[in-house]
Amino acid sequence: MKKVTDKLIPVNEPLLDGNEKKYLMECVETGWVSSEGPFVKQFEDAFAERVNRKFAISVCNGSAALEVAITALDIRENDEVILPAFTIISCAAPIVRAGAIPVVIDSDPQTWNIDVAKIEERITKRTKAIMVVHIYGLPVDMEPILALAKKYNLKVIEDAAEAIGQTYNGKSCGSFGDISAFSFYPNKHITTGEGGMVTTDNEELAQRCLGLRNLCFQPERRFVHEQLGWNFRMTNMQAALGLAQLERLDEHIKRKRQIGRLYNQLLADVPGLQLPLTHTDYAENIYWVYGLVIKEDIDFDAKEVMIKLGKHKIGTRPFFWPMHEQPVFRKMGLYRGESFPIAERLARRGFYVPSGLSLTDRQIQRVVQCIKDIMK
Numbered sequence: 001m002k003k004v005t006d007k008l009i010p011v012n013e014p015l016l017d018g019n020e021k022k023y024l025m026e027c028v029e030t031g032w033v034s035s036e037g038p039f040v041k042q043f044e045d046a047f048a049e050r051v052n053r054k055f056a057i058s059v060c061n062g063s064a065a066l067e068v069a070i071t072a073l074d075i076r077e078n079d080e081v082i083l084p085a086f087t088i089i090s091c092a093a094p095i096v097r098a099g100a101i102p103v104v105i106d107s108d109p110q111t112w113n114i115d116v117a118k119i120e121e122r123i124t125k126r127t128k129a130i131m132v133v134h135i136y137g138l139p140v141d142m143e144p145i146l147a148l149a150k151k152y153n154l155k156v157i158e159d160a161a162e163a164i165g166q167t168y169n170g171k172s173c174g175s176f177g178d179i180s181a182f183s184f185y186p187n188k189h190i191t192t193g194e195g196g197m198v199t200t201d202n203e204e205l206a207q208r209c210l211g212l213r214n215l216c217f218q219p220e221r222r223f224v225h226e227q228l229g230w231n232f233r234m235t236n237m238q239a240a241l242g243l244a245q246l247e248r249l250d251e252h253i254k255r256k257r258q259i260g261r262l263y264n265q266l267l268a269d270v271p272g273l274q275l276p277l278t279h280t281d282y283a284e285n286i287y288w289v290y291g292l293v294i295k296e297d298i299d300f301d302a303k304e305v306m307i308k309l310g311k312h313k314i315g316t317r318p319f320f321w322p323m324h325e326q327p328v329f330r331k332m333g334l335y336r337g338e339s340f341p342i343a344e345r346l347a348r349r350g351f352y353v354p355s356g357l358s359l360t361d362r363q364i365q366r367v368v369q370c371i372k373d374i375m376k
């Protein structure tokens with residue numbers, strides 16, 4: 001094994017080598033630092049065009065984007081919203097806060113996305129919406145979901161945080177359904193430090209989102225409110241970063257795919273590991289993260305491998321912990337007696353290795369050598 005004196009390889013390091021500095025300096029020099037600055041609208045317009053939506057509403061992070069989306073769709077007490085068990089808490093939190101019920105579905109064992117075939121049996125009279133989440137770089141199979149939404153008159157919320165620049169059958173992720181949400185956290189395909197976006201083609205929904213992100217101030221008389229909103233505004237400095245990053249999105253996707261392909265190639269013959277799919281019928285992976293799943297015949301799990309990689313200064317993260325196993329939801333009485341075995345296995349046996357945009361091929365080789373030594 002390699003010596004422990006090797007330099008740390010962080011699980012993610014963003015790439016900020018385009019116009020980021022120039023646009024940020026412009027904020028400082030002009031004094032436009034708040035959400036009133038000109039980059040905010042520029043970033044929103046450029047983003048809307050890129051994902052092929054009529055409206056893009058920037059917010060302060062991806063979790064806020066989902067909060068705004070759920071509220072704009074008027075999800076209420078006792079409504080049911082269907083979503084994957086295997087996702088981040090940001091998806092379920094706004095549903096629960098609205099007093100609605102997050103009904104979860106197990107994962108597809110190959111794509112790790114929601115198992116589309118299991119959705120229809122969970123639709124009831126109370127179902128109001130389906131929230132799809134594109135997981136780790138491969139899009140959800142949207143066609144059957146859009147068909148179900150039509151058949152049962154359901155809203156579709158699309159969480160495209162991990163699919164910026166990804167397409168499904170050639171159509172942009174973040175352009176499906178009623179409303180879509182994005183995050184620009186530094187590990188996403190483009191970053192604003194913290195930041196997010198809501199996109200939609202529906203003008204009324206867009207107006208509601210604009211209100212909700214800005215405390216529901218009203219144009220007629222400021223400080224008089226008909227509804228409660230939040231201050232979820234994005235700053236001009238964040239938007240400056242976002243605009244520069246968006247200019248590089250195609251290159252970022254290209255590099256992410258190179259990283260994914262190199263890992264796939266170097267890890268192909270390592271026994272006991274399930275690698276990410278390179279593609280499906282409808283998309284090529286953009287490897288938001290490079291995930292690995294320890295196969296079931298191996299008598300150790302992801303935790304042990306992550307500890308060993310950590311000793312060799314290689315950053316890792318565990319996979320998501322499924323919603324039905326979240327202590328916070330169990331305490332609320334949700335998911336009693338429910339079990340989703342694929343999501344449970346992914347949570348225990350899955351982890352991801354460094355795959356940030358600043359990662360070098362040499363670093364990938366070091367990560368792979370360590371994994372090979374551990375899996376022997």
Ligand SMILES: *Cc1c(COP(=O)(O)O)cnc(C)c1O
Pocket residue numbers: 061062063064088090091133134159161162182183184185194195196
């Ligand atoms: C990152 C992420 C979020 C949350 O975004 P933040 O900006 O961190 O709040 C939501 N959903 C998915 C699928 C994500 O990957």
